[in-house]
Amino acid sequence: MVRFPSAVDRCEQLLAPDGSYDEAAVEALGLGRETLRRMYESMVGARALDERGATLQRQGEFHFWMGCRGLEAAHVGPAAALTERDWLNTEWRQYGAHIQRGRPLVDILLFWLRGYETWETEDVDDMPAHERRLPHIVAVGTQVPQTVGLMWGRNLQGYDEVGLVGVGDGGASKGDFHAGLNFAGVFDVPVVFLVLNNQWAISTPVERQTAAETYADRAAGYGFEGILVDGNDPLATYRATRRAVERARETGEPTLVEALTYRRSAHSSSDDDARYREETDLEPWRDRDPVDRFEAFLADRGLWDPEYGEAVRERAGERAREAADRALEIAEQQSPEEVFDEVFANPPAYIEEQREELLALYGEHGEEAFRW
Amino acid sequence: MAGNTSSDTDATAEDLLLVEAVAEGLHDEMAHDDSVIVLGEDVGQSGGVFRATEGLYEAFGDERVIDTPLSETGIAGAAIGLAASGLRPVMEIQFMGFTYAALEQLYTRAARLHARSRGQYPCQLVLRAPFGGGVRAPDLHGESMETIFVHHPGFKVVVPSTPRDAKGLLIASIRDPDPVVFLEPKKIYRAFREEVPEGAYETPLGEAAIRREGRDVTALTWGAMTRPTLEAAADLAGDIDVEVLDLRTLSPMDRETVVASFEKTGRAVVVHEAPRTGGLAGEVIATLQEEALLYQEAPVGRVTGWDTVYPLYELEDFQLPNTTRVREKIREVAAF
Numbered sequence A: 001m002v003r004f005p006s007a008v009d010r011c012e013q014l015l016a017p018d019g020s021y022d023e024a025a026v027e028a029l030g031l032g033r034e035t036l037r038r039m040y041e042s043m044v045g046a047r048a049l050d051e052r053g054a055t056l057q058r059q060g061e062f063h064f065w066m067g068c069r070g071l072e073a074a075h076v077g078p079a080a081a082l083t084e085r086d087w088l089n090t091e092w093r094q095y096g097a098h099i100q101r102g103r104p105l106v107d108i109l110l111f112w113l114r115g116y117e118t119w120e121t122e123d124v125d126d127m128p129a130h131e132r133r134l135p136h137i138v139a140v141g142t143q144v145p146q147t148v149g150l151m152w153g154r155n156l157q158g159y160d161e162v163g164l165v166g167v168g169d170g171g172a173s174k175g176d177f178h179a180g181l182n183f184a185g186v187f188d189v190p191v192v193f194l195v196l197n198n199q200w201a202i203s204t205p206v207e208r209q210t211a212a213e214t215y216a217d218r219a220a221g222y223g224f225e226g227i228l229v230d231g232n233d234p235l236a237t238y239r240a241t242r243r244a245v246e247r248a249r250e251t252g253e254p255t256l257v258e259a260l261t262y263r264r265s266a267h268s269s270s271d272d273d274a275r276y277r278e279e280t281d282l283e284p285w286r287d288r289d290p291v292d293r294f295e296a297f298l299a300d301r302g303l304w305d306p307e308y309g310e311a312v313r314e315r316a317g318e319r320a321r322e323a324a325d326r327a328l329e330i331a332e333q334q335s336p337e338e339v340f341d342e343v344f345a346n347p348p349a350y351i352e353e354q355r356e357e358l359l360a361l362y363g364e365h366g367e368e369a370f371r372w
Numbered sequence B: 001m002a003g004n005t006s007s008d009t010d011a012t013a014e015d016l017l018l019v020e021a022v023a024e025g026l027h028d029e030m031a032h033d034d035s036v037i038v039l040g041e042d043v044g045q046s047g048g049v050f051r052a053t054e055g056l057y058e059a060f061g062d063e064r065v066i067d068t069p070l071s072e073t074g075i076a077g078a079a080i081g082l083a084a085s086g087l088r089p090v091m092e093i094q095f096m097g098f099t100y101a102a103l104e105q106l107y108t109r110a111a112r113l114h115a116r117s118r119g120q121y122p123c124q125l126v127l128r129a130p131f132g133g134g135v136r137a138p139d140l141h142g143e144s145m146e147t148i149f150v151h152h153p154g155f156k157v158v159v160p161s162t163p164r165d166a167k168g169l170l171i172a173s174i175r176d177p178d179p180v181v182f183l184e185p186k187k188i189y190r191a192f193r194e195e196v197p198e199g200a201y202e203t204p205l206g207e208a209a210i211r212r213e214g215r216d217v218t219a220l221t222w223g224a225m226t227r228p229t230l231e232a233a234a235d236l237a238g239d240i241d242v243e244v245l246d247l248r249t250l251s252p253m254d255r256e257t258v259v260a261s262f263e264k265t266g267r268a269v270v271v272h273e274a275p276r277t278g279g280l281a282g283e284v285i286a287t288l289q290e291e292a293l294l295y296q297e298a299p300v301g302r303v304t305g306w307d308t309v310y311p312l313y314e315l316e317d318f319q320l321p322n323t324t325r326v327r328e329k330i331r332e333v334a335a336f
């Protein structure tokens, strides 16, 4: 079965799959050479990081990995529409969004190697774009109302900032999704809800998540606009999000942006997608590859040639390799006492007692005794 | 009453992993009883993320093996309604840490439907979830939340530690008229094989298993911790004679077997993965205090997870009790 949803025809699109485009619409975006190339480099960067992560997982260096192949335009375009002061909470595999905002690759990888994240900047007001996020969350969908609270709070304190929150086609089935959108509508919270409809939640196809044709249509039920965009078109995801961000900043009104795309990798390194889909299901989506499409567009604008493309890919691969090596090195340095770090801001005495108990056992019996 | 530990050979028995025994238990009970249905995330065609529902979709079709939308609230709420309608739903929560979203449904309805309808509506359902740590998975994939279900009136809580028990206890759980939380120790899903009889059979709920007999110290545990506890007992053999009890059903707990063992040894160590404070070890110790105080020879030891936010990946080795920690605690309790 070739999966090609009827909603594809309803999607906003600037770049056609073959790279041809609507000249006037592109001009209207007013995007300069630097911005376009930055977006392209983020997309290629995400792909390179994904390849590196998957390879290291296969080699047993990483415990787990989640791929982003084919999703780069849905991840990068919306992030490019934010300003430095805005906020971004993502679902797991939105590497390109973080890269676009300048987050160091090591930092992205360390989440997978240590399970926690660290911030360089203490004062929230001084945080650069890539730090303006909450730590990644594993309970699918819970980030939606949390982002609403975060932006509500920032705005109550007088900050003119907008939040973008990513959630999957699966995550949008959680009650959290409803609660978040409803709160944002009721309280006029400047949040853009980005539904990354990649048509799969592990092995569950999107028809098992909703009987509706689109997620964008849901917005009407919350009293705000929903925009359906071609998620493999980086300019369409950019434009819709920018419109939503501008509106949120001006009026406080939220928007739902649905990026319709397709998860081409297995769900994760633990998943075997051959159990629930055919190899041929992927073909139409390979033809809609976002990186290829963007390259064709950039070439036509005189912003891309094979040498430039090669140089970008090489640099991205090199950076991913360096970052992975560094992340593995850092992760190796973990020690047993970290087990108790930062559980509380003001730790009760028993935390210290238990830490001492563990360290005494470790001191007496050594590392070996703990590995099983 | 303690169950038997020796596995008598069955002519048609086959060697299964724990996860395969779960799948076979589901299969055999579905074949035996048309009203049993399975629902959850990715339980159908893919056979579940751990393959615990492997083969069911092919055998029983998509009306009885149901991939649901991604909503634990929805899964639990629907399971309650399905049970009230007269079916016997077995819901899978993909990892125990994702049960949190289902708690409102489970606490406010599943646990009290029978009471609040004075028996009019059955709530004969099973919640299956892989639980516990040790597989190097991301956040919320290593939780041990058994205590919260034991503490809440209205649930039975079952944790198998062997393939044979997994199948028999699961079938008994499906047949039990009350909501049962069935927790599968994922660390040992594929750790070893055991002979498992063919066809549907029950291993009764509420009975602990004596995994090893001994006179000096009673070690009580369940799930994946049974193995390091048995290893610790083996290490100490000849020096300290350790009796190992696998509780198997945490609610209702087999107080009779627990107390009888303690009356023999007068010393006990409780081992669980869950954090120490408010953990079930406290309940076991209270039971011993209430029922066997005069037999007590030493403070009861606890070997548990630490009171911390579950540390991930390499660090989980320092969180989980291991053979060394269990052995040293038994030594301490024996020497008191």
Ligand SMILES: Cc1ncc(C[n+]2csc(CCOP(=O)(O)OP(=O)(O)O)c2C)c(N)n1
Binding pocket: A091, A092, A093, A138, A139, A140, A141, A167, A168, A169, A170, A171, A172, A198, A200, A201, A202, A263, A267, B041, B070, B072, B094, B098, B101
């Ligand atoms: C509350 C919750 N339930 C189940 C899971 C297990 N799980 C992890 S990812 C996933 C599918 C998510 O699908 P979707 O939201 O579409 O995001 P995608 O993986 O496609 O990016 C599931 C079921 C989880 N992490 N959280």
Ligand SMILES: [Mg+2]
Binding pocket: A168, A169, A170, A196, A197, A198, A199, A200, A201, A202, A263
């Ligand atoms: Mg998805």
